[in-house]
Each structure stands twice: as structure tokens, then as C-alpha cells.
Amino acid sequence: MAASLSPEDLAKAEQFKTQGNESYKNGRYQEAIKCYSSAIQINENSAPYYSNRAAAYLMMKNYKDATRDCMKSIALDPSFVKAYIRCGKSHLAVGELKQARKQFQQALSVDPSCAEAKEEIKNIDTLEKDSDRCTELLRREQYGLALHTVTNSLLKQCPECADFKLMKARALIGLKQYDEASSICSEVMQRDGSSTDVLFLRGKALFHLSNMSAASKHLQEVLRQDPDHSESRILLKKVKALESSKNEGNEFFRCGKNQEAIDAYSQGIAVDANVPEFMATLYCNRAAAAMKLSRFKEAVDDCSKALELNPTYTKALSRRAAAYRSMGEYEAAVRDLEKLAQMDDVNSEVLQTLRQVKLELKKSKRKDFYKILGITQSADDDEIRKAYKLMALKWHPDKNQESPEAKETAEKMFKDVAEAYSILSDPAKRRRYDAGADLEEIEQGGPNFGGADPSQLFQMFFGGGGGGGGVPFGYGSHCGGHGPGVRVHFG
Numbered sequence: 001m002a003a004s005l006s007p008e009d010l011a012k013a014e015q016f017k018t019q020g021n022e023s024y025k026n027g028r029y030q031e032a033i034k035c036y037s038s039a040i041q042i043n044e045n046s047a048p049y050y051s052n053r054a055a056a057y058l059m060m061k062n063y064k065d066a067t068r069d070c071m072k073s074i075a076l077d078p079s080f081v082k083a084y085i086r087c088g089k090s091h092l093a094v095g096e097l098k099q100a101r102k103q104f105q106q107a108l109s110v111d112p113s114c115a116e117a118k119e120e121i122k123n124i125d126t127l128e129k130d131s132d133r134c135t136e137l138l139r140r141e142q143y144g145l146a147l148h149t150v151t152n153s154l155l156k157q158c159p160e161c162a163d164f165k166l167m168k169a170r171a172l173i174g175l176k177q178y179d180e181a182s183s184i185c186s187e188v189m190q191r192d193g194s195s196t197d198v199l200f201l202r203g204k205a206l207f208h209l210s211n212m213s214a215a216s217k218h219l220q221e222v223l224r225q226d227p228d229h230s231e232s233r234i235l236l237k238k239v240k241a242l243e244s245s246k247n248e249g250n251e252f253f254r255c256g257k258n259q260e261a262i263d264a265y266s267q268g269i270a271v272d273a274n275v276p277e278f279m280a281t282l283y284c285n286r287a288a289a290a291m292k293l294s295r296f297k298e299a300v301d302d303c304s305k306a307l308e309l310n311p312t313y314t315k316a317l318s319r320r321a322a323a324y325r326s327m328g329e330y331e332a333a334v335r336d337l338e339k340l341a342q343m344d345d346v347n348s349e350v351l352q353t354l355r356q357v358k359l360e361l362k363k364s365k366r367k368d369f370y371k372i373l374g375i376t377q378s379a380d381d382d383e384i385r386k387a388y389k390l391m392a393l394k395w396h397p398d399k400n401q402e403s404p405e406a407k408e409t410a411e412k413m414f415k416d417v418a419e420a421y422s423i424l425s426d427p428a429k430r431r432r433y434d435a436g437a438d439l440e441e442i443e444q445g446g447p448n449f450g451g452a453d454p455s456q457l458f459q460m461f462f463g464g465g466g467g468g469g470g471v472p473f474g475y476g477s478h479c480g481g482h483g484p485g486v487r488v489h490f491g
Contacts (some may be wrong), residue, residue: 005043013042017049024056032056054086058093063160066090070103081111090119095154095161097124097131109361123157130154134167143174162192173208176274181205196222200232207235210278212243241271242278246285253289259287280310287319291326299323314343318350321357330361359436366439369420372413377434381425385429385461388421392458418454 005013020035036053043049050073057066070087073080088103100175101124107117137146138317150171154164165188172181185202192198203218216239222232245268252261265286269279287302306313319335337354344350372376373387393399395417400410423429423442432442 009042011047013039013049016042017052020056021053024052024059027059029056029059033060047073047080047083051083051086052078054083054090058086058090061092061093061160063090074106079110081107081114081117085114085116087119087460088117092120092124092158093160095158095164097128097158100124127154127157131164138167138170138174139374141174143171147171148428149173160191162188162198165410166197166201171203171206176208178205178208182209194221196226196229196232199225200229200235203232204235207239208275210275210281211411212239212278215239216243217356217450238272240269242275244268246278246282249282249285249289253285253292255346256292258289258292261331262286262293265289280306283309284316287316287323291319291323294326296327297322300327312343314340321353325357325360328364330357330364333357334361362437363436366433367416369424369433372416372420373424379424384421384424385426388417388425389461391417392454392461396458412490414458415454418457421457434482 016035016039020032020039023029023032023035033053033056036049036056037478039046039049040053042220050069054066054069054073057063057069063411067087067090070083070090073083074087084103084107088100091097091100091103101121104117104120104124107114107120111117134146134154137143145242147168150164155168157160158164158232165184169181169184169188172184182202182205185198185205188198199218199222199427203215203222206212206215206218216236219232219236219239222229224292225238226232235486245264249261249264249268252258252264257466265282268282269286283306284463285301287306288300290296290302294403300320300323303316303323306316307320310316317336321333321340324330324333324336334354335355337350337357340350341347341354373379373384375383375387375390379387392414395410395413397410397414398405399408423433423439429442435441
């Protein structure tokens, strides 16, 4: 009892209180709590000691202990207005508006002139109206206004209110800010436990973040607590459908059943478009299966959709580059690979592929001599000679006289065929051509049939003698050369 304390003990307790007040004033709230606790150990019947410690607990956001100390202070001295005010603020911080109002009203019953109590009651009136307004805004899916109300009013006055935090989480989910919504729900779960409301909201946020496994666990726990929770049941069905389509598609792809894989991924894509990262994965996986079937345009389209959903998805960017490359669209492939190199500049494989595709781009801008002769890149010398003879006869201008346009095309092709043979029949030039060298670089030194009259090359193959019934072709007049006329029979 305080009455039994010696003057020295009372002085010592007051000294701890004074030290606590000094620490509180300087923001050292933990030290203040220790000092007030020391004072209480000496004199446990002093209402101000408990009330002061409650004030420090409030600053530490320890509202449970703050409320406990306030109630102890009020029990010791029912006329101690500060204890009612601090108790009301503690209830207010956690969103217990009715309990807070009661404490402020108690303060007014002790001191009807208490301005702070009157102001706090007005504040509670506003918060109750804003709470109702926010609930209605969420119902109307006006998420931006709801977020503004809950952030700038409700949580500003009640920073640890679980219900108001969940209102904010709902608004954030509506605004597709899923990471922040998930973090808020996690914080509520750690502080206030796992109610069905917070479990469902976090499960929903995780679903939209494409974390299907974690979302499934949260939703299953909701249904364990409340088997009639329809929203969780509907969402869990979507989770299972998406996971099933992805897993089935992956298994079909692994077994080489590419069309079946495409069908499985397509079923998942049709489930719900509002899970960006997961949908991006399904599109990218479907592109991989399409590439196996040489459907490169489909692969490009799916990779593009994946990148719209997830712009930093390097696998989709790499796969689209490969599809462009397979289509011969080297410039597009180079753009994707350069972007990929910027995103992952330490990947030597990407840099090597980029160099290769740049070379292929360079090659693609030259004449394709293999295509002109109608042969593959592995053709031997004999095949090159035979191909030249065949194409030279096919594009001989005297054989293409049906129109001026046909004759002009034939003369151009006739020159290209000669140029193709002049490069591919020379081992050194062919090596340089295959390595990607420009035609100007290749023609430095050595025989140059590409720059000569193609009729001379034709004459070398078919000779100067003519067989009866042939069609005359004057090389000088038709191709700009000065060689003699040659008759070639076009049977």
C-alpha cells in the first residue's frame, strides 16, 4: 500500500517517474517504459504511473498493454481523465470505435469541459461515416475512391485496425496492386490471426500473382473453416483448372505430343485472363509446342502476348527471337536478342546467338546463290555444274520471249545464275560466301564471271557449234557482251 511506503520509497518512485518523463519527451519510449515500471514496482497504487506507461506503450504501438495500463489507472482513480483519454486513443488505433467512444464519454462525465474528449468523439463520428462510405464504394467497385478514403481517413486515425486494412487490401486487389494487397493481408494474419476474410483476400491476391500453390492452401483453409464460403470455392476451382491445364500441357510436350500440349495450354488460357504471369507462362509454353510443329507465326503471336502480360519475361523474348529466326525474319530476331542481351548481359549463350543471327541477317541481304541454282548448301561441284546448266537453259533470254516483261526477268535471272556459278564453283569464294562475306569482298581477285558477260560462261558450257533446229541467241545484243552468236536447242 502507498500509505505504508516510506518517504524515501515514495521519493525513489517519483525519481523513476521523472526519468521516465524525460525519456518519453526525448522519444526514448522503451527507456520510459522501464522507468515507469520501476516506479510501479515501488508504488503499484499510483494511477499516474500506469497512465504514463500507457502513453509510452501507445507510442510503441503496443495497444494491448496500453489499454491494460489505462484500465488499471482508472480502477485506481476513476476521476483520472488522462487515463480515459489514453484508453480511448488505444481503442481508436485498433479500430474499436464503440469502445473508444465510451472512454471519451467517460472522460466527459468526469470533466464536461474536456475539449480533447469532445474532439475525439467528433472524430469517431466522421470515421463511422467514412467506414460506411468505403464499404459502399467497394460494393460499387469504385476502388480508387475506396483506397483514398481508407488510406487518408480510416487508417490514418486507426492505423492498426484489421478491418480497415482488409478494406484497403480489397481496394488494392480491385486496382490490380496484388503485391501490396498480399503484404497487408500477411501483416494482418501475423497480428490478428487467420480469419476467413483475410485468408480469402490473401489467397485471391496470390492467385493474381500466379502463386497457385500458396493460393490453393489459403482457399482450402477458408473452406475448412467455412465450407459454405462460395467465393473461395469458385476461386479454388479456377486455381485447379489452371494448374491442371499447365501440368497436362507440360506432360504432353515432354512426350512429344505437341498438338495435345497446345490444346491443354489453350484450355488454361480460356479459364481466366486476369492472372498475368500465369497466362504469360501458358502462352510461352504454347509457343514452344507450336515451334515443334514448325508453326512459327503462331509461336511469334503467343510470345508477343506473353510479353504484353509480362514485359520482363526473358524466356518469351528468347523464344520469339528463335521463331523469327526460323521464319527468316532476322531483323526482328536481332531486335529481340539485343533487348535480351540488355536484360541479361552476362549470358554468353545469348551473345553468341546474337552474333550468329546478325551474320544470318547480313547473309539474307545478299543474293541467295544456292536458291538461285536450286541446290542445297551441301551441294558438290558436280551438282553445282548440273544446276548451272539447268538454270541457264531455263532462263535463257531466247527461251523467254513471250513478253517484254518475261524477257527482262529472264535476262536478270540469266545474269544471276552466271554470278551464282562463278562464286559457288570457286572453293575459296564459296567459303567466303558461306562465312557471310559481302559480294564485293568475295570478288577481290580471282576469276570474275559475275562481272563478265554471262554469255561467255554459257558458251564455255555449251560450245560455239549449233545444232539444227536451235533458237538463235545473240549474246552481244541481248546481254551486253561481245561474244559470237550461239545456237542452243531448247527442246
